[in-house]
Amino acid sequence: MLGASAMTLLLSGCGPQYMVLDPVGPVGREELHLIILSVILTGIVIIPVLALLVFIVWRYRDKPGNRAPYQPKWSESRVLEVIWWGIPIVIVGILGYFTEKTTFALVRPPENNIAPITIEVTSLDWKWLFQYPGQKIATVNYAVIPTGVPINFVLTSDAPMNSFWVPRLGGQEYTMPGMAMRLWLQANQSGTYYGHGANFTGRGFAHMNFNVIAKPATQFYGWVQRVKSTSHPLTRAIYAQLKIPSVIGTTQYSSIPPNLFNGTVWADGGKYMPGMLPAQGTGSNSMKHNSTQ
Template structure:
């Protein structure tokens, strides 16, 4: 057993860690600093689950201390001794019902919130669509409505739902922007969907949330949320100042394994055969 001073230091360290986690004041705990409606809903689910688990810990700790004090072996212990005790219907009913109630307390809100987040709510701003392609070891973002493409960074208008359509060239990955919402898979030959929204302008870190090979740790990108007017100005700047992405360059970008610097293109080829060639 640890000395009293070390035990106190351990308790204080755990308390500090919990406080840091709860306040979300470190970039390591971005999930605890929601910046969008999806992330806020998931944040509340995390807090609710934490409360339920703390209740379980408190109950178990209290029962543990009670059993130690009530049934410890000593000469004047008044607790009856029942060596042939086979069961207690009342206790068995309690410890069967209580876990069911606790699981339901977590499962029901999770199912309800997940269903509510399946589609974006009505917004004063029309949603935009961004096609996301994960490749070896980079993220490619195509804007079909604007006709532009970016690599390893993405800009979105704030207070606007963004429909991400996810696919992959090569290994399966997981698209994740912790401060904006949960993660979704990107898989070859699939078109999976995820909507996110930034409640205010800012820069949010995104990354691959799943091990997919030696370069996955570098698959990070920034999400720049800007006011609608600044986003529209950025789109026009890309269309007028950045080069067009040729079919050959697009094929090389998809098929070449390696890191890529953030860049943007004023247009990109729409030939879907590039994906089939890259997968082969």
């Protein structure tokens, strides 16, 4: 846990796209609180251990005239046993409680009183396809979302397993062939947020990047109408071309084939994430992203 926290701190300094310590939504904020708590709790163990290591090396050093007591028959100390077993057990219990609480809280929409929007995400080689079943449009390598609205990302893969991650919005979730995984995210500030695939998927892996653009709801729906009026439809033939391993830029489509996402999931075994409830809001399609079938 300490290593993961240290890695988070290191990555946060690599550039704005890795600012997991500067979240812009409730999901990222909850995860940041958990990271901070984890660092504090592990520090309670790590810092005293390191301090004791330095003290013991100095106190019991082999040096003429060393006045450290010599106790060759010493075998145990109940006080020490209670300390080095009791404190870690308490810390693990506290950490486990808050981890469980945060993890299960993030399974639900961030704002229960606001209708969410569903975006179906398919990872391909080496690109990302975003389908909006409620708005009947699609994009490649970028997504636009309204600020302050929970986004129900439903994730799958039509290529090797990958990982969907937008650092400033929240943690990552895997995309796997034959499975649909749910990830709730929300942006409370307008902006462009970097996202990428966190699993190695071959020579084009470095190009598995995308942007999530958050804008006010009125601008979001204006963008939807522009896509509908100025773009070509996404056909199954075009989707077959997208499946071919390649690196492309961004594009958008004015319509999507019925059940394209669900057909992709079921073609590879068809399993929804255990415990998934019917998706609610403006993005549900005919199959409702229901529980495991």
